[in-house]
Structures are given as C-alpha cells and as structure tokens.
Amino acid sequence: xxKVSVIIPCYNVENLIDRTLKxxxxxxxxxxxxxxxxxxxxxxxxxxxxxxxWEERYPEDIMLVQLPTNSRQGTARNVGLKYATCDYIxxxxxxxxxxxxxxxxxxxxAKEYQVDVxxxxxxxxPSLELSYIDDQNKYRKQEDILIRVNNDEDRKRxxxxxxxxxNPPRKLIRxxxxxxxxxxxSEGLAYEDSFWxxxxxxxxxxxxxxxxxxxxxxxxxxxxxxxxxxIYHIDLLTNxxxxxxxxxxxxxxxxxxxxxxxxxxxxCALIFWKMIALRYDEPPYSLYRxxxxxxxxxxxxxxxxxxxxKGELDEFHSLVFKSCLTEMSREDFKNxxxxxxxxxxxx
Numbered sequence: 001x002x003k004v005s006v007i008i009p010c011y012n013v014e015n016l017i018d019r020t021l022k023x024x025x026x027x028x029x030x031x032x033x034x035x036x037x038x039x040x041x042x043x044x045x046x047x048x049x050x051x052x053x054w055e056e057r058y059p060e061d062i063m064l065v066q067l068p069t070n071s072r073q074g075t076a077r078n079v080g081l082k083y084a085t086c087d088y089i090x091x092x093x094x095x096x097x098x099x100x101x102x103x104x105x106x107x108x109x110a111k112e113y114q115v116d117v118x119x120x121x122x123x124x125x126p127s128l129e130l131s132y133i134d135d136q137n138k139y140r141k142q143e144d145i146l147i148r149v150n151n152d153e154d155r156k157r158x159x160x161x162x163x164x165x166x167n168p169p170r171k172l173i174r175x176x177x178x179x180x181x182x183x184x185x186s187e188g189l190a191y192e193d194s195f196w197x198x199x200x201x202x203x204x205x206x207x208x209x210x211x212x213x214x215x216x217x218x219x220x221x222x223x224x225x226x227x228x229x230x231i232y233h234i235d236l237l238t239n240x241x242x243x244x245x246x247x248x249x250x251x252x253x254x255x256x257x258x259x260x261x262x263x264x265x266x267x268c269a270l271i272f273w274k275m276i277a278l279r280y281d282e283p284p285y286s287l288y289r290x291x292x293x294x295x296x297x298x299x300x301x302x303x304x305x306x307x308x309x310k311g312e313l314d315e316f317h318s319l320v321f322k323s324c325l326t327e328m329s330r331e332d333f334k335n336x337x338x339x340x341x342x343x344x345x346x347x
Contacts, residue, residue, distance in 0.1 A: 166197025
C-alpha cells in the first residue's frame with residue numbers, strides 16, 4: 001500500500017538525479033510504499049532519459065511527467081501535487097538525497113503525534129557521492145518541538161516563531177492540508193517557496209519538528225539562490241507582492257496584521273537587502289529603490305508595530321531595515337551596501 005507521494009521537480013540534473021532516486025530506492029519502508037512523481041521541467045540535458053529508465057525499472061512506483069515548457073519549480077511541484085494520491089506529501093529536490101530511514105521516521109512522527117506537518121533537520125552536504133550519516137551524528141543536541149494551534153493566539157505565536165520554515169524539502173505534509181486550503185506555489189517565478197511557506201504556516205493546525213538529521217541538502221554553487229547578477233533575483237519581490245495581496249484576499253490581515261508585518265520585514269526587506277549586497281558584483285541602486293517603495297507601501301507604520309517596539313531586530317538588522325524607510329542617495333547607498341556586505345560576510 002502506498003503511503004507517501006514523493007514529488008521531485010527535475011531540471012538538468014542528469015549527473016545528480018540517480019543519487020536522489022537511489023536514496024529512495026533504499027528506503028526502509030520499501031520503494032513499493034512510495035508514489036514517486038518526477039516532474040521533468042523541460043530539461044535540455046540527459047535528465048529525461050535517466051528518469052525514463054527509472055520509470056521503466058519501477059513502473060508501479062515511479063511516475064514521470066514532462067512539462068511542455070520550462071516553468072520553474074513552483075509549476076513542477078503544483079503539477080506533482082495534482083497527480084499525488086497518498087495521504088502524505090514529501091517534496092525532495094533533485095540534487096538532494098535522504099537517509100535510508102527518512103520516510104519511516106517522518107511517518108512515525110506524523111502518526112505518533114497526529115500532526116499536519118513534520119520537519120526534520122538537514123545536513124548541508126557538498127559531496128558528489130551517495131553517502132549516509134553515522135548514527136552517532138544523526139541527532140542534534142536540541143529538544144524536538146510539538147506545535148498545536150487551537151486558537152488565534154496560538155496562531156500568532158506559531159507564525160511569528162516560524163519554526164516551520166518556508167522550504168518545501170525535509171517535510172512530510174498531509175495532502176488534504178495543501179489541497180483543501182489551496183496551498184500552492186507561485187508559478188513561473190524563482191523563490192516560490194516564500195509564497196508557499198507563509199501560507200503553510202497560516203493554515204497548519206499542528207506540527208512536529210525533529211532535530212534528527214535525515215535530509216542531505218546539496219551545496220551547489222550554481223543553484224538559484226547562490227548565482228550572481230541574475231535578473232530572476234527580483235522574483236523574490238514579485239512573490240512578496242503576490243503574497244501580501246493573498247493575505248488580504250484570504251482575510252488574514254484582519255487577525256494577524258502585526259505578525260504578517262514582521263514576516264514582511266524578514267522575508268521581504270531583510271532577505272532582499274542581503275541579496276542586493278551579496279548576489280551582485282555591483283549592488284543595484286534601482287533594486288534598492290524598488291524595495292523601499294514596496295516596504296513603504298506595505299508597512300508604512302512598521303515602527304509602531306508591537307514586535308518592533310519590543311526590540312524585534314538586533315542593531316545591525318535594524319539599521320539595514322530602516323534604510324528602506326527613507327531612500328538614500330546613490331552615493332550613500334553605494335557606501336552603505338559595502339558596509340552591509342561586510343556585516344553579512346562576518347555572520
């Protein structure tokens with residue numbers, strides 16, 4: 001009986017996808033307990049051929065879907081969710097891999113604590129080989145966290161704490177939670193997880209965070225988030241505008257505006273400022289001014305937010321954020337961006 005639908009968006013990973021699928025082939029629950037859905041996002045290398053070979057090897061367990069045009073990970077994950085039939089969903093990136101007992105442990109936590117979402121710890125792994133963690137190194141010295149959301153005050157605390165992060169991998173999620181609440185990814189954009197993750201946090205009613213290391217996150221210098229001088233970095237702002245409008249459309253602003261404003265400080269202003277400073281050889285003044293316009297439109301009274309009054313930000317991040325409230329000249333921006341770059345590089 002199939003227990004988990006594993007959704008893997010794939011694009012130009014012919015040298016890496018075998019490792020991902022081998023780690024799933026070796027799961028202690030057995031590959032026959034998995035519904036593995038591989039979405040080929042119009043790859044231009046040999047990825048599709050490798051995926052086809054895996055599908056032919058395990059026709060009852062692996063499904064291959066090929067998108068007609070390259071549409072980015074958000075579209076691929078949404079398509080995978082439409083094909084998924086199991087009670088639980090696991091998203092795995094095509095250059096990552098998982099421990100042999102990944103599915104077994106995640107299912108155990110989900111059923112033992114009867115939660116909507118399970119999140120485990122990950123290892124940032126530069127290895128090109130399929131390797132596993134010694135048992136003695138699998139556990140972080142930190143107590144697991146159980147979250148129950150029974151009322152609006154619980155929701156505010158959980159959303160503000162953001163213990164469940166925005167990233168789709170290393171999670172096991174009830175399929176009904178995603179489908180019934182239309183928790184989908186923005187499509188055709190990079191940084192689609194910032195849109196999806198915020199909605200997940202506003203709808204989940206329970207979660208379990210395990211600090212057991214079960215997921216290998218491959219450190220790839222050419223990944224979307226690490227590539228330099230790319231135009232698509234602006235997609236982060238596009239997603240934040242879409243997300244803000246979605247909060248309004250779904251009626252969340254009325255109850256959770258203070259928490260949403262602080263989320264905007266972190267997931268829009270501070271993250272994009274870091275991107276401006278570190279992901280461009282010459283920090284673009286135009287993107288800084290665009291960020292200022294968005295922040296001033298969405299959170300013009302942010303300094304009166306109760307979280308900000310209580311000292312939400314440390315001195316460095318407070319300085320970075322306040323630069324969004326009154327625009328600097330081009331020359332002042334250039335000097336400030338250098339100091340921000342230096343500040344982040346020492347963290």
